[in-house]
Amino acid sequence: MADDRRLKVLSAIVTDYVRTREPVGSKALAERYQLGVSPATIRNDMAVLEDEGYILQPHTSAGRVPTEKGYRLFVDEVARIKPLSIPERNAITALLAGAVDLEQVVARTVRALAQLTGQLAVVEYPSLKLTSLQHLELVALGPTRLLLVIITDTGRVEQRTVSLAATRVEGSDLHLPQVIDPLTLERLRTRLNAALVGRRAADVAPILAALAEHAPAEERALLSAVSEELVAALRPDAEERLVVAGTANLARSIPDFASIGPLLDAIEEQVVLLRLFTADPASGGRSLAGMHVSIGSENQDDALAEASVVTTTYGPREGDAVAHLGVIGPTRMDYPATMAAVRAVASYLSRFLSPTQAQDPEP
Template identity: 50%
Template sequence: MVDDRKLDVLRAIVEDYVATEEPVGSKALVERHGLGVSPATVRNDMAALEDEGYIHQPHTSAGRVPTDKGYRLFVDKLATLKPMSVAERRAIATLLDGAVDLDDVVQKSVRLLSQLTRQVAIVQYPSLSRSTVRHIELVALTPTRVMLILILSTGRVEQRLVELDEAIADTDLAELRVAVNHVSAGVQIAAAAQALGALPDDVRPEQADATRAVVGVLTEAMSDHRSDERVAVSGAANLARYGDFDTAVRPLLEALEEHVVLLKLLGESGVDALTVRIGHEGPYSELAATSVVATGYGPQELHLGSLGVVGPTRMDYPGSMAAVRAVARYVSRILDEGNQ
């Protein structure tokens, strides 16, 4: 067990190391922090923390730096969410309230998150499988070519082209538009796909072929799980601030090219539940020098996707945690308003 005084020393070491990028000595701790004890006592506490694996000495005669275990204790027991400043809250509200569609929400969110935290930000697009159908539009481009527009509860839009064997009259297309919306609007996407599959048997025989073609493309769009792997990334340039290029920055830069890797890094936190994975706690050994702060987002506790930040373990955890939570709450609110 670590007593309160040693916890205070650990907090001071983490905060100073994050701020200065330099190993922290006992003299600096006494000078910068009101610990209320002598330098000798601080040295003894640092020795005890080192014995227990919370800090280590990178080289002889140097100060100490936190270990993954030390960062974990800091996050679990010591880190409190930094309150967002009035300017930061205003920036979030102004930027996200001005978003015009889902892509705009995602792109603005990821840029804002990277600016607030000075880390690499990742935002997953809302999951297709957890959405409901808001509306399906059918637009005739030519007598035998129809554009399908699938609009989901999240504001997500999927577009597909259908090539028909025979020309379809405007009146028949209008009937088909009513029919597909009747069975799918307001229905979760898996159930909507099942209902649409039965539709060709319920229309007039002369409409069956066109209905079958349209329904086939619609159900394919609804089951396209590749689109669930879309993520937006921003802030790679922030990694230039870190000196540990080979151990932390290079592997992370390579990982940014693989969206499946990024999604696994984010995990699947519940809405409004922060997850902090530090160093070796992550799913990839080659990224053991990085940490991830992530949470889920979605309206009314419905998890539609995840967002977060990733960077070297020497990050501002309280600030990153507060920013991730704040942006996620705004995104959830926007999606909830768009669904009403």
């Protein structure tokens, strides 16, 4: 659509309908918005918009409401990410201030995002496979068991229990437990950190294989057991972690959904949410200012056919995304405000992960 006036009419209809949840008529548009034309001209523009599928009339003699196609055009051509107000920026600072580790900051971030947008918020923990190792710790838990602690450069901490398998006594069917020697454990911890700190997940397996070739005999069994758990934790299909907040916000949006049950079920399973984050951007929706917005059927999932999803990425360095965050709500969504909040919260998380930067959210 190239007609700027009709775009303004569509924008006014979307804005009014998002605010009131009531069908919008030409008289209301003429009274509330400075469109510079008469109600009759607005009616003509609305007729064209309806013929082209951007708005529809839900009931005879009623006003018009945006369609999925109308929301799409609004986001692509009209919506502009508006800066956060000072109270909104202060709200982010107040909600997130005092977080001292990744667990706290993610928990507070998802609550802040749900509160700012009035939607369901989802934050993904930084993926182990996309981060760099900062430290490995090996702690003996008993004669044959130890705790492997993986700490990444994003502050994520993963713990794995490692058990040493019993070995067969040569020349017999007898199996004896392997006992962890504290000095051997310390030497292995030092060797692993020297080889792996600063390395990405994809580099770990070949480095461990090289270490195994040259490992002293007394370290081999221990190194093998630790390596197996470490590679498993960093494998490409390792389970990712999501935190969700604001489910009650969806409940308040029930009038916007014909049936909200399938959507709530999908959110509870979380597999749908992970698929939203990892989907090929070309499969549905559009990217705008570093964010991905998918509306209704663009979500490629029946459970989200009446929902809109706004997502973006965050990471410790510019252009180095390690995880996603976003919101899910009805298609009747305040897109400019939602995108602004998602962008600001992602900026805060990125700054938290990068200690060299300031901790204030972007405006």
